Structure formats: structure tokens, C-alpha cells
Amino acid sequence: MALQRSSAVPLAGAYAALIVYASLYPFTGWTVPGVSIWHFLTLPFPRWWTGFDLIANLLGYMPLGALLFGAMIRSGEGLGRSMVVAAVAGTALSFAMETLQNFLPMRVSSNLDLALNAAGSALGAAVGAAVHLLGGMQRWQVVRERWFISHSAGGLALLILWPVGLLFPAPVPYGLGQVWPRLRDALASWLQDSSVADWIAPWLQSDGDVSVLSPASEFVVVALGLMAPCLVAYTISRPGWRRMVLAASAVAVGFGATTLSTALNFGPQHALAWRTPTSLAALVTALTLVLLLAYTPRRATAAIGLMVLTAMVSIVGQAPADAYFTDSLQAWEQGRFIRFHGVAQWVGWLWPYAALVWLLVRISQRDSGQP
Structure with a gap:
């Protein structure tokens, strides 16, 4: 091997x-x-x-x-x-x-x-x-x-890391990849005394007056956030019942990781606070959609996955940080979760972009390679 x-x-x-x-x-x-x-x-x-x-x-x-x-x-x-x-x-x-x-x-x-x-x-x-x-x-x-097919190591690594990324507080359940606010603040700090500060400042202003995401946007983020790992799994597995099992497993693992994250941040008594009617409806919708795609060719699932991930990070990037979310980040970065801060934070930030690269590679390859 x-x-x-x-x-x-x-x-x-x-x-x-x-x-x-x-x-x-x-x-x-x-x-x-x-x-x-x-x-x-x-x-x-x-x-x-x-x-x-x-x-x-x-x-x-x-x-x-x-x-x-x-x-x-x-x-x-x-x-x-x-x-x-x-x-x-x-x-x-x-x-x-x-x-x-x-x-x-x-x-x-x-x-x-x-x-x-x-x-x-x-x-x-x-x-x-x-x-x-x-x-x-x-x-x-x-x-x-x-x-799984041959040459599936990268996809398997992404699937293993996905629940780790869910452990870091997200503005919306399953909404990974919100790296732009931190990147924007870092750029503003680096360029504040430079000659281009005045020119680039309007692009780096935070949207402090933006309200929370609408229920429809939250619904879309949760649904796309669950579909993304399922479609990554589809690109390395044979069409059919195995994909259905992988999709059901993703639902179970994602549910458990999100519940654990909520419990770590707000206490065990609030572990299921994220389970709102909107999020549950989004999970059911996402599972239904990925089950319907269980027999789709691998390159087609990779193309769909690219669209799903692009849409998710675009919406998540617009999500403001409310007071509860800010408190969660402070608990992770300054409190008892500091030892796990780097692991979950970086995985949560970078997972969607690593998955985008992986799916682009899968699209460029022939739809072959049997288990």
C-alpha cells in the first residue's frame, strides 16, 4: 500500500x-x-x-x-x-x-x-x-x-475531522467556515498605520448593525452544513445503500457533536438548546435530499458538493456574532476550553475550504475506481 x-x-x-x-x-x-x-x-x-x-x-x-x-x-x-x-x-x-x-x-x-x-x-x-x-x-x-474507492484517504480524513470542527462554537448549528470576521479584524489591525489603510478601510468595516440571520437563512445553513459531509462521503463510496448508511451516520455523529458542543458551552442542562424547530426541519430536509442523491455518479456529487459548500460559507460569513455567541468564544479562548481551542477552532474554520479543494480534485478525475 x-x-x-x-x-x-x-x-x-x-x-x-x-x-x-x-x-x-x-x-x-x-x-x-x-x-x-x-x-x-x-x-x-x-x-x-x-x-x-x-x-x-x-x-x-x-x-x-x-x-x-x-x-x-x-x-x-x-x-x-x-x-x-x-x-x-x-x-x-x-x-x-x-x-x-x-x-x-x-x-x-x-x-x-x-x-x-x-x-x-x-x-x-x-x-x-x-x-x-x-x-x-x-x-x-x-x-x-x-x-470506499481507492485514493480515498483525503476524503476519509475530512470525514473524521468534521465532528471535531462542530465542537467549536458556531453562529449557526453546522455552520462551519466563518473565518472572514477574524481575517477582517486581523487585516484591519495589520494595515491600520499603512498607506493603504484609508483605501481599504471601507472593505474591512464590521457589520455591527446587522441583525441575526433570518429563520430561512438559518434553515439553509443547517441543511447545507449537514449535506456537505454526506456529499464528501459520496465521492469516495459506491452508489447505493452504503451511501444511505453513511448519510444516516453523518446525521447521528453531527447531532452528537453539536449537542456536546452546546453542553460544553452552556452546561449539560442546555445540551439540546440548539434543537429548534427550524434546525430539526433543516436536518430532515438535508437527509431527504442526500438520500435522493444516493445513486448519483461521483463526479456529479462532487459538483453538487461544491455548490453546497460555496453557498454555506457565503451565508455563514454574513452571520453576526450575537451576545451568546461572543460569550461562547470567550469561554473557549480564555477559560476552561483553552486546551481544545486550537484543535476545534482551526478545523471548524478551515474544514469547508479543505473540502472545496478535495471536491475540485474529485471533479478533475475520471468517475472510476471501484472498491
């Missing part, structure tokens, strides 16, 4: 990028340290630590180790070499992050974090090896060949 055909490859790359983001956030205040950048290696382990920090640093690198092992073993490498490369690569990434944290006054380099990250990478590789020895990867390959 070629390395690029394994979904573990893009997932490992995405997970490594998110580790970099979480380790160096907020990327401000870079200064040259007054001591050697490797000084933290010779210090005794810190006296003050919490059990949560220990578990987070250990478990945080386990998925990376497991994904790297899976990518290596699927490329044809031996068991021992795959384990060593996965463990060493995870340790090297952790060492690079701890070293760079010397230049950030808001972050503290720690040899204990490095040791736990290295142990997590090795443990993740060991878990991957155990799954491989027990035949888990072989069974997954059989299932994948029955359900």
Missing part, C-alpha cells in the same frame, strides 16, 4: 500542525531568552504540577504516535522501524516545541512536559503496534475496500 493512500498520513500532518498551534499560542511577545535555550533540559523536574497537566501531556501525544505508526506500517515499513520512527518523530516535535517556548514569555519550557510527550508518542506507537498485531489494520483495510 502506497504511503499517500493511507488516511493516517493527512491526519498525522493535521494533528502535528495542531500541536504546534497549541504549543505556541498566542504567538505574541517573541523575545530572545537570557539563558541557553536548552537550559530547561538540565533543570530538576518542576515541584508544582497537577494531575491534569500530567495526563494531558501524556495523552496529547498518543494520537500522534499512533497515526505516525499507522502511516509507516501502511507504507510497507517493518513493525520495529515503524514504532521507532513514530516515537522518535513525536519526541523530536515535542523537543522543538519546548525549545521554541523559550522565546515566548507566556509559555514555559519544561523537561517534564518533554518526557511525558515522548512517553505519549511511544505509548501511542505501542498501541498502534498492538492493534496491528491483533489484525485491526487488516480488518479496517477489508472494510475500507468494501465501502
